[in-house]
Amino acid sequence: MKVRIIILLVFSWCFWQCNSSESQLKSEPKKEIPEKREAFKSKIIQKQIDDYLQKGEDLINEGDANKAVREFLNVLEIEPNNIKALLKLSFIGTQIKQDLRSVKYANQVLQLDPNNIVALYYRGVAQNNQQDYVNAEIDFNTILKKDPNHYETLLDRGAVRIQLNKLDLAIADLEKAIGIYPHNVKNYINLGLAYKQQYQWQKAIDAYNKGLEIGEAEGYLLALRYECFLGINDTAKACKDLQKAISLGYENLKNKLTKYCN
DSSP states (O other), X not given: OHHHHHHHHHHHHHHHHHHHHHHHHHHSOOOOOHHHHHHXXXXXXXXXXXXXXXXXXXXXXXXXXXXXXXXXXXXXXXXXXXXXXXXXXXXXXXXXXXXHHHHHHHHHHHHHOTTOHHHHHHHHHHHHHTTOXXXXXHHHHHHHHHOTTOHHHHHHHHHHHHHTTOHHHHHHHHHHHHHHOTTOHHHHHHHHHHHHHTTOHHHHHHHHHHHHHHTSSHXXXXXXXXXXXXXXXXXXXXXXXXXXXXXXXXXGGHHHHHHHHO
């Protein structure tokens, strides 16, 4: 009898303790961990930023710059100092003749990262587009001090230096650019222009000939080369270039054909 009473008492006590603990657990609200909640929120935001960036990049590749701008601006609404979005907006500005905006976004990047070569390059390109050749050259100089073989900057500084009438320096930049990447027709267009301004007609002709070997911008190169043939008094070749350039769409040269070839 005593054994039964003891067993019943123990069982009753356990039952009471279990129910008491269970009701206590139910009555106490679950405690959230702030760090986990914030980490989850950050992941969602980062995913949204990454999606906007990727969509903007895809739109650039599809040639729809205006829609791409909206995607990158969406990023800046979430994260105003996102360097990737700022650089893309600066780049687009150089492509769609919004050079002031390009400079603005490049400046914002440079405030965050003063040594950002990409921002310096886009700002230099935008300044060149605005015919601010002095400041464009300054930016290009800064880049080439950090990276002397930066091909695009050598090419563009060469073009800027032609505008500044620093022709020997321009030729040096362009010849170095050709040594790095000889397959861009712009190398030879600009090199020919520099020699042409020095009245080095044959060197200009040689540069244009190399450009023609690439097989791009044929009409434009011929429209430039004919003047060099006139410079060395080879009217027959000048007229041949004029006729071919006109057939390729440069109809504004018809008056030159009438002037030199009749």
